[in-house]
Amino acid sequence: MNFLERNIKADVTRFFQPLIDEAYFEDKTIIEYDLGIGNVGNIPEFDEIIKEIVEESFPKLLIRCHKYPGTQGYLPLNELLADIYQKKSGFSIKPEDIILTIGGSDAITELIQIYCSHDEGIVYALPSFPYWGMTAKANAKEYYIVITSQKEFNESFPSKLEETLTINPNIRLLLINFPNNPVGYNGAEQTCKEINEICAKHKVKILFDDIYGGLAEWRIKLFDPKNLFIIDSFSKRFAMPGLRLGFIIAPTNEMKNIRPFIANQYVGPSLISILVGYEIVKRLAEKDKLDFVFKKIKLRKETLNNELKKLKIKTEETFGMYVIIDFTDTDLNARDVYNKLLKEKIRTVPYDLFYPPFYKGTKRNFIRLSVGMEPNVKQGSQKLVKIINELL
Template identity: 25%
Template sequence: MRCEKMSSFIVMDIVKEAEKYADAIHFEIGQPDLPPSPNVKNALHVSIDENRFSYTQSHGLVALREKIKSHYATTYGVHIDIEQIFLTPGTSGAFLIAYALTLGKDATLGFSDPSYPCYKNFAYLLDIKPLFMPIGKADNFELHVKHLEPHTLDALQISSPANPTGNIYDAKNLEALVAYCESKNIAFISDELYHGLTYEKEANCALEFGDKNVYVINGFSKYYCLPGQRLGWVIVPKEKIRHAEMVAQNLFISAPTLSQYGALEAFDEAYLAEVKEEFQKRRDYLYKELSELFDIDAKPEGAFYIWANISHYSNDSFAFAKELLEKIHIATTPGVDFGSNGTSHYLRFAYTRNIEHMAEGIQRLKNYLKEKNEN
């Protein structure tokens, strides 16, 4: 029954289907096309030459955890012990640790609708009850305490910047959510994978507002441009360190060794500033163009997605995504991947390809929708 409840991750089906078209325009996949810092590449070559193929300890490399610790102190003014940091195979491994430490069979995990589809699928896999709380434009696509109060929760999952909407949680709201969860003994799990990819304002770390039962998840796949290296991390409360170690040892022994050595050079601030600048240019371009075709509820503040309302053309995002792919070879992600709260009226567009690539797609889209309207 666990697997039967899980839904397909539709975007990966779209990726597979798009491979049939040599001229496909890719707005579907959430991975950067930019390479990592050259320093990362050099570190990987050195690691191969030095035959660094053995396991690391389950926590991960001490040197990398020290760099992550320093990053939190410098960026957020948050001071953590390196023993609280666990390197994981992607953020998926981090979610599994956080869920295993906080949620037993039939426990309730709350999150927003729309939100990243793997949250609910991990819940189903672990016999956890997912609780979907609808949010929208009126809430700035943020959960608030008012959404939590009618429910009995064991854990709350948020993401900021969010996938698929690109919104960033307001600092006062994030503080209120953390305080509420601490007062009710609700585990607070904060997905901060898109930190760094923020534009007009910065994102706050949940640990700025409390550390009792707070779990922070991040990784190297987005801002650091290392999606295929499959390396994430989770920060756990101090009293959960030993339990997290046992979970990590049994789930995956350790994160990929070469990936960890490469990531030692990922905190290249000069290079990362260029990455951020490039994605902001892409955001500005695609937002302007899509706003002429669809209703956009909010200009994304972070990540690299635009949540576009397609109601003028369709009320079935899955069928519309298939239509665009088959007719004009444009790959997008149907909103229904992210929940059921009006998501059949939305497509997610990722600006993870260069502007020239996106411009070709926009032109095809304009021509096709014009023709569609005329008919």
């Protein structure tokens, strides 16, 4: 498959279809409850902070845009992020170990481009966030390990990883995401240790997609920091996906590979995003509220889990802001359930968007629910449970 074909086949615009299809997000006459899309927001306290930034700092921020942002990040923001991550992880993290990117997606694309030449590749578990678009952009090969539950992840991911890496010595990177989107697993301690060892043995670097880290017990500390690239973003933990601001925390001795590549390629994220991002983190840190978005998400998730207990089919215990409802053991097709819910003004996301368009294997028959954006999770999930129970 040539580069163009790969890119066309990996077109991920479908992924956002539920967002742009039927409704404008805010129109409650079309979508009453949004229990699908991975946006994060509708948190009034957070909106207050944004208001503060707009009123107090925005004119100053705009003036600074006479400059190029540069590729080395923005030192005051890098310092804040290094400090936060160093305290959390116990690893030694310096501001120079951080690269600012255009969201987490761009961070992943950059790392694949840096570490995989065209006949080398990356492995990750499916179903997943559409990483295939990033691999295609980076023109690398990709390999999948199909994992559809927390139990399956812990029982079989390490052995499947060992097998995949042995058969394909051209794999350079493993991409893991805890708590996982969409399945919601968070690897057990022992599983993480095994993954760490297997990657060291095969000289495979670990990209840890930490975008939801903080919504479940944090596993980063179980990995070897010298072989670990942490990917994070303002999209979820700081509720600002529209900023398009993310970052990579890389081992110090890998910076010699990363910085020249990025410097030669582009001038980094928008300076306005960087400056707004800095204001957000600074203000949240001052108010001791760095984790308050995720605290809110956790409360919403508890509410959702409680309501889902009333479903006639069982849902698995999951971590993070997503839950999947699996219709495999029923006569229902998850796409039909998704359409029915949409007709009833509830947005969810159907399973097929979590598999690459060219993927030929079996797909699990589920819808994904999200609590990122919906302030009325209780009413929304009550309505959802009633509709699904009637269908069953």
